[in-house]
Amino acid sequence: MTFDVPTLRKEFPTLSRELDGQRLVYLDSAASSQTPRVVLDAMDRYYSWSRSNVHRGVYQLAEEATDLYEGARAKLAAFVDADPRGVVFTKNATEACNLVAYSWVRRHLGEGDALLTTMMEHHANHVPFTFAARDLGFEVRNVPLTEDGQLDLDAARELVADGRVRFLAVGHVSNVLGTINDVGELSRIVRDAHPEAKVHVDGTQAVPHMPVSFRELGADFYAITGHKMLGPTGIGALIARPELLDEMEPFLTGGDMIRDVTLDGATWNDVPHKFEAGTPMIAEAAGLGAAVDLLTELDMHAVRAHEVSLTTRMLEALSSVDDVTIHGPLDPTLRGCAVSFAVDGVHPHDVGAMLGSKGVCVRVGHHCTKPLMRCLGLNATARASTYVYNDVDDLAPLVDGIEAARRFFAR
Amino acid sequence: MTFDVPTLRKEFPTLSRELDGQRLVYLDSAASSQTPRVVLDAMDRYYSWSRSNVHRGVYQLAEEATDLYEGARAKLAAFVDADPRGVVFTKNATEACNLVAYSWVRRHLGEGDALLTTMMEHHANHVPFTFAARDLGFEVRNVPLTEDGQLDLDAARELVADGRVRFLAVGHVSNVLGTINDVGELSRIVRDAHPEAKVHVDGTQAVPHMPVSFRELGADFYAITGHKMLGPTGIGALIARPELLDEMEPFLTGGDMIRDVTLDGATWNDVPHKFEAGTPMIAEAAGLGAAVDLLTELDMHAVRAHEVSLTTRMLEALSSVDDVTIHGPLDPTLRGCAVSFAVDGVHPHDVGAMLGSKGVCVRVGHHCTKPLMRCLGLNATARASTYVYNDVDDLAPLVDGIEAARRFFAR
Amino acid sequence: MSMEDLYQEIILDHYRKPHNRAPSLEDEDVHVHHSNPLCGDEMDLRLRVVDDRVDAVVFDGEGCSISQASASAMSDVVTGRDLKDALDLAEDFRKMMHGDEPARADDLGDGIAFQGVAKFPVRVKCALLGWMAVRDAIESYEQGASAHTVTHEE
Amino acid sequence: MSMEDLYQEIILDHYRKPHNRAPSLEDEDVHVHHSNPLCGDEMDLRLRVVDDRVDAVVFDGEGCSISQASASAMSDVVTGRDLKDALDLAEDFRKMMHGDEPARADDLGDGIAFQGVAKFPVRVKCALLGWMAVRDAIESYEQGASAHTVTHEE
């Protein structure tokens, strides 16, 4: 149940690049993962062999393109254990969250209602809902965090007690703290207080890294992005219960999502097409399909096992550096593999620049989680995040770089 | 001012494919164009060399990715003679039209107002507005067509006479009739009746084929799609006056488009970023940039000249076949290079299948223009459309295939 | 994709001389309207039922050769059958269009000639149009009053 | 991307021992708050004007070494200059950050050490933070009443 990282690494072209003569150490997969050759090849095959538009062509190229596109949908559905009719392709996870905000939240919530989200959400899973709240006057409530960066479920119980919470938006895994949230339990809390409440999960940081079953999770909506799971840029998906999609009004409208159009109205196509307006991301779907194939071949249980063991070593390594504070849970089994840390007295920007100068790529900033930053009393963190192509040999350069930053920026 | 089609054709890998031993004759560029190697190479370079996320990275890869992405914006802006601050990347033209519908139309039009569009719009430029009208109660008016498939501007004058029309949505070039609309004149008609009226142009079928200056056109919004202009799938753009974007509320919200987020609100980033939520289409932008470079190198005046001459020959060729009726203007200088036609007694589907069996790829169906189809009293047409890689040698297979269909399906 | 694979002679015969093609049907029990939004095909199908049997079925409308020929073949096959049996055949045909071997090949009559269409996904909807229309007509009849009109889109 | 290109000794000196860094300023005329949303930097800048000259300027806040050092160098440069001149230097610095040769290299004082930052686009905003804050403070002063507070985000 383990895989061979050095061999796998060869499949990712950027990883063989050198920066100023130093090996590139990519520790920013939580922002965007590297893309393996199989994914590039799948896209290239489409462009060089079957290049055409999907769905309406009567010639062979168009049929091949349609098969690629719909085939990718089936693959992704199988990968997350969902019904293909509930897989809507979007350009990224952000669009998926907005789809839910426009087609469900904005059409169901109003004054007197409340929406529950958390203090650790990525802006993609927060702003679409607060923006809707501003327009429609419903209330937004935020589940606070415990000391160790978990959702405070007792506080959540209180927040839903008045029965007004009709919608929950929660991240599956935090992109800053790494926390794996108990989405099932939080859903139960919300639905116990309001059985008809809908649950939307931001799975952006979960699906690349661990086995996920949409059916078992019991959510209504689940957002995914392709570029963090070995796929190309420009594609994501909303996974949803197809019956729910059936009832919903569309979000983006235009070609391909309609059944008929008259001068003053339209009837909608079947789901999931009703939610896919215009020419879709055909090459990107082909690429994402190939990424899903590779992840399936690696086996998501093995991926998770590799990452737990690597995160264990990462946490040890970071703890060994003086003046380094780790944000988020310290137990690797409770967390994903994005690890945020602070270096006392050195601004994250400077930590990042020093690491960058040594070929080590980490992310610094607020990671699109301003409410969380405020909650932690920070402006920014440095974050190192790993994936299938990382291994323990990537940890020494990280530690060396942090040590160098400490020395260089000592006052 | 002419270019060498046989040489150029070599740059488009799919075109060297054979179908059942026959040369592939691609006449469906109005649906999606072929993609040249330079575009594939640009995307590959990003994925194999600079693969990372944009905008927030302090390491070199992220800076390169940002340069690629913002560089593509500058290129596209120059290509259509617009301010880069007014270039918003979207996933396709349909999203661009929806952006306008959500961020301008839905926030400004209500009962008592009217929106003007035309009988020949693609669903992408029609349904987002009729859908908004249904929700908000404003009126939608449609400019009818003259006998020869032009907009009836006299009728338009009457439609705006009561001063209620506050918004115009019009296509620059029809994807079915080929008609090049006098967008400037129609805008004047609308603005004469209501000086504050906004003009949105669907330029999807114009920008790939002729020189376009957004500034000269005088529109407020202009929608574009990448996959019809030699670019990749999964990217389009809304071109807009930046001052207007400044005033508007965003559409999609989430990461990268905000300045600050608090628990119950957000302030927005500068334009155009305010309208680009989430991880953008980085590779796709790099690809679109390369497509724009190639088109610039070919010179859009030369492209247009090539297409006028080829369309002239296409119209002649089709007219020479018995029982063939051409829809839309017969004067090639008044039209783009999408040519719809009917073969008397043979259903378009059967025409398309026969052509497909001979390696000739044309589109059949309603082309996402149901209102136009009703207006023409048709259910579907067959459409042949050309681009820079087509030449007169593609016309004989088209004519042969139509003749074959006539014989085969004669009753 | 060769023309011969798709357009068998028997299909062309039905296309050139369709059976039971008519704009109206005396004493009709059900009238359904089906359209295939993707190719713009439209079909009106009228059904008359006597003693729980398909007494007569006629179709009319616009469509490609495959949709017209398939409806023609369908009309031959279902006429005279009891409703349940006709529904069963429609389901068999549908499955055949999705690549299954037909369970009742003999009973499908000329419908069997359309088996090759399964290889052409875009045309599957065309071949199904008439069959789906008759299925809806029967189901509408079974659910509804003695006579009513259903406008149904695929 | 080597550290030496970016972090010149003079920059590190300003970073380690910033000049005019303080949380308040007696008799301040303008207080502006700038933040760089991308890296989460925040800066409070206070300005006192006497006879149309920058009598004093202090800054405070959170930021990386570049933003802190640049603000420190800026404060040295603008103090004592008349407002127009200070604005002009801010513009010269801004242009330098966008790759232009500075027109008034000598007058930019230690600010000139930041020229290399132009090669690091993500850090340009950091280096600009203090300069843009002082520009806004002066412009606010010129437009506004004798004393007021402006919260301004880049």
Ligand SMILES: Cc1ncc(COP(=O)(O)O)c(C=O)c1O
């Ligand atoms: C005239 C016109 N407008 C809009 C569109 C929609 O473009 P896209 O599918 O790329 O969103 C198309 C293409 O299908 C078109 O031809």
Ligand SMILES: Cc1ncc(COP(=O)(O)O)c(C=O)c1O
């Ligand atoms: C937790 C989380 N949610 C949502 C997103 C947004 O994903 P995208 O930028 O692909 O829309 C991200 C990534 O930036 C993320 O980390």
